Amino acid sequence: MEDVAEVVGVSVNTVSRALNDKPDINSDTKKKILEAVEKLNYHPNRLARGLRRQKSGIIGVIVADIANPYFSTMVKGLEEEATERDYSIILQDTDEKYQNEVDAIETMMEERVDGIILSPVQTEAGTVERLKEQHIPFVLVARKFSDIPTDYVISDERGGAYHATKFLLEKGHEKVAFINGPVHNSSALDRLKGYRRAFAENGVEPDEDLITHGAVSTEDGSRFFKLLYEKETDFSAVFAFSDFVALGVLSAAHAKDIKIPDDLEVVGYDDIEFTNCMSTPLPSVKVPKREMGRRALDILLKRIEFKGKVEEYGGEERFEVKLPTEFLERS
Amino acid sequence: MEDVAEVVGVSVNTVSRALNDKPDINSDTKKKILEAVEKLNYHPNRLARGLRRQKSGIIGVIVADIANPYFSTMVKGLEEEATERDYSIILQDTDEKYQNEVDAIETMMEERVDGIILSPVQTEAGTVERLKEQHIPFVLVARKFSDIPTDYVISDERGGAYHATKFLLEKGHEKVAFINGPVHNSSALDRLKGYRRAFAENGVEPDEDLITHGAVSTEDGSRFFKLLYEKETDFSAVFAFSDFVALGVLSAAHAKDIKIPDDLEVVGYDDIEFTNCMSTPLPSVKVPKREMGRRALDILLKRIEFKGKVEEYGGEERFEVKLPTEFLERS
DNA sequence: ATCATTAACCTTACCGTTAACCTTACCGAA
DNA sequence: TTCGGTAAGGTTAACGGTAAGGTTAATGAT
Secondary structure: OHHHHHHHOOOHHHHHHHHOOOOOOOHHHHHHHHHHHHHHOOOOOHHHHHHHHOOOOEEEEEEOOOOOHHHHHHHHHHHHHHHHOOOEEEEEEOOOOHHHHHHHHHHHHHOOOOEEEEOOOOOOOHHHHHHHHOOOOEEEEOOOOOOOOOOEEEEOHHHHHHHHHHHHHHOOOOOEEEEOOOOOOHHHHHHHHHHHHHHHHOOOOOOHHHEEOOOOOHHHHHHHHHHHHHHOOOOOEEEEOOHHHHHHHHHHHHHOOOOOOOOOEEEOOEOOHHHHOOOOOOOEEEOOHHHHHHHHHHHHHHHHHOHHHHHHHOOOOOOEEEEOOEEEOOO | OHHHHHHHOOOHHHHHHHHOOOOOOOHHHHHHHHHHHHHOOOOOOHHHHHHHHOOOOEEEEEEOOOOOHHHHHHHHHHHHHHHHOOOEEEEEEOOOOHHHHHHHHHHHHHOOOOEEEEOOOOOOOHHHHHHHHOOOOEEEEOOOOOOOOOOEEEEOHHHHHHHHHHHHHHOOOOOEEEEOOOOOOHHHHHHHHHHHHHHHHOOOOOOHHHEEOOOOOHHHHHHHHHHHHHHOOOOOEEEEOOHHHHHHHHHHHHHOOOOOOOOOEEEOOEOOHHHHOOOOOOOEEEOOHHHHHHHHHHHHHHHHHOHHHHHHHOOOOOOEEEEOOEEEOOO
């Protein structure tokens, strides 16, 4: 910046003002400065700016598994919105391990991020509590804690699961197995509620033995299906926690020569791109992943901008966004 | 830091020394300082550290589409390695648009990243030229420029395509259509070489009309397949640029009541998780995506550390890493 | 002619660290 | 005793910006 100032013959401060569209600057001078900036290929130093302004312009993003299209699509939305609004994002992946989440937040605090977007590993809630205590702006995405009030952006998991289950029940299946996600996971819990509601509405009780928890990966899907199948073959449909889990089910079913959808009907969740292209397409629940990312970032920036004004609302106002899901029948 | 210094009764410099494992510090003092750091919940400011050290500790990562598992898995590897080595990563997505790449690099220079990992949009090479000119450490991943020497980490695309094509030829297919990626894309070019080599080795010339370029998405796969099918039905197998493209082919074929693999045999590329789980699994080429990310970061850090010593090797030494691929037959 | 106003700058200090250099007390050797 | 060496610190300046407040010359009103 000093070089630019020297070339133009002004002080560094004037250069700073020119670059930040501040008042008190002649438009001719400004033009000259911008030209010099261009010619010298000058790039303002965001570290220095951040240090002085006490605002890094960086948002921390912590997800459970970036390799999963569910999260990576969300991150895509986040990144788009961030770039549009001149923020950078720092990414960390927890691999669903709580300790990694703790470490990630530590790093982000040192990095002086202006706020955090978090998809929490939900085995413990300590990190979220700490973020609250320390008044670091943050927004949860995809997952929430029902007993801790925070800003969050989720999708209508209950509704999605409800429609998926209802679809199967209406097709005449009475025994619908549910291979659900981990019990601590809020998505899994909400989907279970939707599943139960669909049954309740039909005046039937679901068979509790057909409800299992803990499936995440494709392998889990295969494993859980085999276990269910071996001890209780009395079900004609499976509602899987995710498309990946559903794929595991399909794969295991295929190995056992079970015909889809005649012998067994399977429904997934998340609408991962490919599930539509299979020879027997997998019905699934479409989740607005990208939009979730965008919204979360938007809310976070609101929090950051109005940080001082939180008291105006008694510090109690929350952004609790639930975006609609859509069941895709794929007949 | 000042607070910590005051509590312990030393100067800030001593605190700094304690935190950076520098010499000239008494171990008792150090212990006291670390305790105070803990108690006060002090987090060193990386902005200030970066400013002073002229090293941000941040790596810029630019990919073409983070929502694509190919890239997101790579990023997972990158992130793992970066976290292990105490670097943070800033992520930007170009959406395969060159202008976004230009902007992304601009941002990263302002952010004073210590180096850049780039999967270039290859419609233009200006950004890479500029990175070279400005001596910014960078490593290309997944894609390279054959006419511009740089560090890069890619996979053996030629070999992968060769084996995939050979597989089809050996099964008796003489007419193998190739629905390839964009012509400017180095992966596509290398895969084409592999495709040709397999033919050459068989003493056959591929039918040039069966080679098409420009497919990326599932929709492209469907579209290109339909076009090929309409004007020339004389092929019994398709080698697709990616699993996504292959899915599009399968989907379109299914719509035309073409039986897989009896009427048409399809092979994909990338080994995206799900392709193994379909009722007729899709043969594909396994690419060590995660490993590519890790290696690229490792090389970048070497460059960063030895920045001053490049001259020792005449500034000419390059890291040109080609990781092995593996054809998955999935019989 | 005098003074207040204002546009357009300049000066200074500071953001939180760390590199480089200086200080002090103590110890053993000459 | 005097001196050099060393361990364990302290002091200062600088990294590259920006906020806050001061300066200057021109302008206009009185």
